[in-house]
Amino acid sequence: MTGFYHPELLLGLLLIPVLVYYYRHHEKHSRRRALEFSKVSFAKAAQAAQASAKTRPASGFFTPKRTVFILFLLALTFLIVGLAGPHIPLETEKEGVNVVLAMDVSGSMQATDYKPNRLEVAKKSALLLVESLGEKDFAGIVLFDSGASSAAYLSPDKEKVGRKLLAVSAREGNTAIGDGLALATDMADSIPDRRKVVILLSDGENNAGGITPAEAVSFAKSRNIQVYTIGLGSDEPVLYDYDSFGNPLYANLDEENLKYIAEETGGEYYRSVDEATLGEIYAGINQVIVREAEETDVSRVFFFLGAMFLLIAMFMAFGRRQAIP
Template sequence: MTFLSPERLWLLILLPMMVALYVALQMRRRQYAVRFTNLALLSQVAPKRPGWRRHVAAGLFLAMMLIMLIGFARPATGVKVPRDRATVMVAVDVSLSMMAKDVAPNRFEAAKDAAKKFIRDLPGRFNVGVVSFAGNANLVAAPSADRQAAIASIDQLVLAKRTAIGEAVFTSLQAVRSFDAQASQDPPPAHIVLLSDGDNTTGRSVTEAIDAGRTAHIPVSTIAFGTPYGTVDIEGETTSVSVNKETLRTLAEGSGGKAYEAADGGQLSEVYSSIGSSLGFKIEHRDIAARFTGIALLLALAAGGASLAWFSRLP
């Protein structure tokens, strides 16, 4: 629980003062009784009553004041609220190294299958966009709730030379900033999921991409897709394409995201699912002062009822 007007809590210092005043009055009452030496007459003037009853109404009144003062400071509780504008950008590496068959049937097909499953499983309130990147980066599906358009764009991806990881991040950030009319001033909560097997060989650097992601407050989570043993045949030559986990981890940790390793499509689906669920809600603080007002009212009624029942007067 938190308070929307915490500065009002200083009024709580009034309670110890009230308690001290009450105790002082009780001690004064006792001293008066001792000075009244005609005990027989005292018993007629002030017949004995159970001593604890005197304090019940006062205790209830003080409890009521405590609850009212807390309510005056506007207590609030955190509530999960769906993020209707939440956007996930899926950036897919389409460089030639994705032809490697160390992940069946190959890295490229396994990545596409996992990405499509992820998009299908996203809750309807999520928006999803798709970016492909090789020698440059292209927005192939603008972020929207249209799942079929995003899936169709993945089916149409084709491989190309080189790898521009930095450009993929910048293109994804631009897609988020262009999401709707208010995005430039109030960008939607977003997360970039970048799937690649490793090296940034062209375009803007990974360091520039990290700075851009941090400035926009949009984390980039990376998935190192592949194994150290991947090879591809390019123009009749077999080339080793070991996954570069270090570059992807640097990008993820530097931008505030997380770095994952997905050696197969099944692991990739689990990673996508966990990232997607993290954007599902935001915490908003809701004023619950009315609850405290209601409790204070019940305590006031109890204090008044006890005083009337035992002493025929209000406290």
């Protein structure tokens, strides 16, 4: 919103009425001294001049000296306001958004309830989001299973990021949601002074890693990161593999954790139950990312106006037709 970075400096505007009072006081005393020390003959001549002046139109309030004084006041006003650091919000963003995709690549992402499997559908759907980002937006990719790693660092080159996204492959590990969110937060915050968003997709529950989801959420909030979460999976648990003892492994979606992450960081939670809904989520999520108008310092405008009025006043006061003899 419109405001000032240093509003306390606006107290300098109190000088304006003080200077006006001093100027008027000085004007009155100057006229009084002129009358007191003038000769009688000069006073009579002045009275005659005043009498004849009644038949002429008045010169008005804006005498040359007063005009110079008013210009100096305007210059001082603009310079003080400029020093206070005025800023206004732009209607369109000057800078883009840092968007980091945090993608679950644990073993459960190989489940085939999404064809050909969950990971392949997630990659193609996420590509829709990457391609829909604005020209000034940056995109990056973090992968997590039993730990977390970077697959593509933040870059304005969405085509390059898209290629790296499509090259992602599934792993055999568990699901470290906390580690993935923490690394994605760190990446999103790596380019400062921009809005920062993490989009986290998972089909399982946090069962690995050294950072809990609560700790990762606290870290994201401290860096002012907004997190959108996507829960991927069918309504019923899906068998995706067997362990070394022959026991079946099921993908169990932990919606409560994903909802908690989104709510605590000011984002939103989405639930995907098939290929179509996942594509719709990724295609539309760019529209709900809040892009706030940037506060832009306009102090230079006030400095320019102040300097302009000051130059005009100096030219009138000391130029060829100087108002101050």
